[in-house]
Amino acid sequence: MRDARILAREPSGELAVQQHEAQQGGKGLMRDIRGDLEERAAWLEKQISSAQAHFDMLVERFKAEHENRLKPVRAEFDAVHVLLGGEDRRLGSGATALKPQASAQGPQQAKLEQAQPAQQPQGKSPAQPASKPAPSPSQQPLVDFLARKLREVGAMPKDELRRLAVQEGYFAEAGGADADLEAALMQGVKATQVRQLPDGKFTAPSLLDTIRLRRAI
Numbered sequence: 001m002r003d004a005r006i007l008a009r010e011p012s013g014e015l016a017v018q019q020h021e022a023q024q025g026g027k028g029l030m031r032d033i034r035g036d037l038e039e040r041a042a043w044l045e046k047q048i049s050s051a052q053a054h055f056d057m058l059v060e061r062f063k064a065e066h067e068n069r070l071k072p073v074r075a076e077f078d079a080v081h082v083l084l085g086g087e088d089r090r091l092g093s094g095a096t097a098l099k100p101q102a103s104a105q106g107p108q109q110a111k112l113e114q115a116q117p118a119q120q121p122q123g124k125s126p127a128q129p130a131s132k133p134a135p136s137p138s139q140q141p142l143v144d145f146l147a148r149k150l151r152e153v154g155a156m157p158k159d160e161l162r163r164l165a166v167q168e169g170y171f172a173e174a175g176g177a178d179a180d181l182e183a184a185l186m187q188g189v190k191a192t193q194v195r196q197l198p199d200g201k202f203t204a205p206s207l208l209d210t211i212r213l214r215r216a217i
Contacts, residue, residue, distance in 0.1 A: 084151075091191060092144055142170050142184040147193040147204060155203035158185070 140148075142165065149164055150156065156164075162177050171177035185202060188194030195205050 087193070088144060088148075091193065092140060139169070142180065143188045143191070143193060145170070146184060146202075147188055150194060150202060150204040155197060155201045157201050158182075161185070161202065 139145075145165065145168060146161055149161070158181065162171075162181050165171055165177060165181060171180070185194055185196075188202075189196055192205055194202050196202055
């Protein structure tokens with residue numbers, strides 16, 4: 001009877017374990033989840049690598065598509081520049097061919113200039129009209145100069161073109177440059193080197209105008 005009482009007072013094995021864990025502050029109640037966290041981190045790393053690889057593939061594809069679209073445009077751009085260079089050489093050589101005719105008239109004009117001072121009274125110098133300086137041999141024709149400036153700068157009014165021509169040495173002063181400048185601009189418009197806008201400004205011919213000129217040639 002006494003032994004039965006002692007056994008009734010003592011807890012069973014499982015209950016004893018639980019009481020022991022409770023006495024230890026509950027240290028064994030939480031499971032170790034470090035392995036689960038490591039698996040989750042590895043899975044997230046794979047997702048990041050997959051997203052980066054997909055992004056790199058899209059970038060390479062967009063680069064290839066962009067390059068394929070630019071190839072024909074660049075080829076046409078180079079062809080237009082070659083055409084413009086040929087037009088500059090053609091018109092420049094045509095303008096240069098006119099120089100011997102002007103030089104052939106030089107002796108007659110020199111004789112007239114020598115005869116004019118003899119008719120002036122002594123003590124008075126003859127009045128010299130304002131004229132543009134003769135272009136140097138290395139200086140390109142005025143119309144080619146204007147066309148080149150319009151291609152480099154863009155649309156400009158006639159006053160700005162006059163200022164650039166005077167600055168380059170085509171005219172001695174801006175006041176006496178109107179007639180020659182107007183003639184050069186009209187020559188450029190006729191040769192499709194220059195195009196006049198509705199607002200009165202002048203600009204270089206567009207790509208469409210150049211292509212039309214190439215087809216006409």
